[in-house]
Amino acid sequence: MKMNNSICYISFFFLMMFSMVNFIFMMYLIMNNEVMFLEWELVSFNSVSIVMSILIDWMSLLFMMFVSLISSVVIYYSKSYMSSENNLMRFIILVLMFVFSMILLIISPNMISIFLGWDGLGLVSYCLVIYYQNFKSYNAGMLTALSNRIGDVLILMVVAWMLNYGSWNFIYYMELMNNDFTMTVVSVLIIMAAMTKSAQIPFSSWLPAAMAAPTPVSALVHSSTLVTAGVYLLIRFNLLLMNTFFIKILLLLSCLTMFMAGISANYEFDLKKIIALSTLSQLGLMMSILSMGFPDLAFFHLLTHAMFKALLFMCAGVIIHMMNDIQDIRFMGGISLYIPMTSLCLSISNLALCGIPFLAGFYSKDMILEMVSMSSLNMLIFFFYYISTGLTMFYTIRLLMYLLIGDYNLLSIYNLYDEDMIMLKSMYVLLFMSVVSGSFLSWMIFYYPYMIYLPFNLKMMVIYVSLLGMLLGYMVSNMNFYSVNKFLKSYSLSNFLCLMWFLPNLSTYGLNYMFLKMSMNLIKNIDMGWSEFYSGLGMFNVLKKYSIIYNFYQINNFKIYLYSFVLWMLMNMIVLMMMMY
Known part of the structure; x- marks a missing residue:
């Protein structure tokens, strides 16, 4: 037990120090407008040299700072959350491998080292999803691993196509070879690989399934590591992508993902899956603004989102622990009376997700929506952005009504105990960042102001859709509005919307159904048929x-x-x- 505690503290201290060093170094680079490109020769034999390249600029350092800060806090949180776990050492080592893979991906200007980090994320995420070792975990892990495997194969194809240039350092060719056919193929493959990792339609079904992992892992995966790897890759390749037609298809698919996830979250009753679908919605927002040509805004939202989403998962972990491992929100209610500090953290992180003014999410979401309003886009994309913003408010208010305001629905004799101090301390760090990080990043990243000029109604559009979403969220979670609930919960409609527009059926069960049926017939008729009988x-x-x-x-x-x-x-x-x- 002492050994487990010491590895938690060592990992927490090391990652926190690494985060501080990254921050100081990043401030130096951003003030002096410098970029560092390091090359380390691993093997040199005659004319062959194998070189490890590292790109250090303000973006990679800032992202590494956020990843290491969140992972340090998550490891400290795990000390209490996973205290009854026999193999805590194994869990911490897996989390550290996960973080190391992400850092390798962040600092790589080279396709080979990007592939190592990319594949490392996929493999370690499989180990973490199947951590609890039951049938549900195995199914979810297989789905996660196979969906990510598509992206791994596409990155391998990029590596093969870049053999045409004689080097895998993509950073050299992005502007020089912009209109070259090989680079066009590379850009399409990169977009498709990022879609698998960031779970855009039609690869969305693995993301809610990955909730079978322990809650601290969910906090790490859904905030700053696995799902953001695709967005980060597209930010790095943004110069190359803007000239391709496929980026317009990505804009449509990411807007559909944002819309679909927002609707599905309103029909879900599993606490962790609601938060996972909100992550999917925000990933759609990042991908869509990225495909419109604003990589800095996508990166800004990626960082602010990481903070309040990690906090949201940590609050969910405390609530699930307290509720005797029940995740269904219909059993919860009125918990603000019993765990006030966790409820405070939950409320603030939820409000930051909605984009309530002067919290972290407001600065990024508001700027994104105003840039969308100012862009000359069609009505469909405009509609998707604003309806999805309203839906975010919708499922957030519904969640808060079910958790904090409604009646307590568990056993009447159940003992509700107060929060754990270790969990609370780790949540306070992220609470502070959820409030502060938006303004801090907006002053640091955008040192020249965006000039956004809009008419009054367009400027107020965000407030209009947010208030409408808030009203609908209240009506759906309050049984007094029976007719509204009856319409929204009609069987055929809710079946279609709750199952993510049948995406799991199409992309998972739909693909493997015929193979499984054929193998079942073979087993029944041959293995368990005449050969077995005689x-x-x-x-x-x-x-x-x-x-x-x-x-x-x-x-x-x-x-x-x-x-x-x-x-x-x-x-x-x-x-x-x-x-x-």
Whole structure:
């Protein structure tokens, strides 16, 4: 136990110090407008040299600072959350491997080292999703691993296509070879790879399934590591992507993802899945603004979102622990009376997610929506952005109504205990960042102001849709509005919307159904058919039937002896009578 505690503290201290160093170094680079490109020669043999390249600029350092800060806090939180776990050491090592893979991806200007980090994220995420080792975890882990494997193959194809240039340092070719056919193919492959990792339609079904992982892992995965890897890759390749037609398709798909996730979250009752679908919605927002040509805004939202989403998952972890491992929000209610500090953290992180003014999410979301309003886009994309913003408010108010305001629905004799101090301390760090990070990043990243000029109604559009979403969220979670609930919960509508527009059926079960059915028929008709009947199973059945008969004789022996004696006597009498006549 002491060993487990010490590895938690060492990991927490190391990652926190690493975060501080990154911050200081990043401030130096951003003030002097410098970029560092390091090359380390691993092997040199005749004319062949294998070189490890590292790109250090303000963006990679800032992202590394956020990743290491969140992971340090998550490890400290795990000390209490996973305290009853026998293999805590294994868990911490897996989390550290996960963070290391993400850092390798962040600092790489080279396709080979990007692939190592990318693949490392996929493999370690599989190990973390199946951590609890039950059937649900295994299914979710397989779905996660196979969905991410598509992205790994696409990155491998990028590596193969870049052999045409003689080096994998993509950073050299992005402006120089912008209109080259090879670079166009590379950019399409990169977009598709990022779509798998960041769970855009049609690869969305793995993200809610990955909730089978422990809650601290969910906090890490859904804030700053696995799902943001695709967005970060597209930010790095942004110069190359803007000239391709495929980026317009990405804009449509990411807006659809944002809309679909927002609707599905309103029909979900699993606490962790609601938060996972909100992550999916925000990823759609990042991807869509990125495909419109604003990589700095996407990066800004990525960082602010990381803070309040990690906090949201940590609050969910405390609530699930307290509720005897129940995740269904219909059993919760009125918990603000019993765990006030966790409820405070939950409320602030939820409000930051909605973009309530002067919290972290407001600065990034408001700027994104105003840039969308100012861009000359069609009505459909405009509609998707604003409706999705309203839906965010909708499911957030619904969640808060079910958790904090409604009646307590668990056992009446259940003992609600107060919060754990270790968990609370780790949540306070992220609470502070959820309030402060938006303004701090906006002053630091955008040192020249964006000039956004809009008419009054467009400027107020965000407030209009937010208030409408708030009203609908209240109506849906309050049973007094029975007619509204009846319409929204009608079976066919809720079935379609709750199942993420049947995406899991199409992209998961739909693809493997025929193969599984064929293998089932083979097992039934051949392995369990005639070959089984005339060999193992046939012999087994014959022996089983005989053993039942022998057993019957042995158990009922006295009765059977008496019965057989009577029968024998009768037979004798019948034979004697026949002889006499």
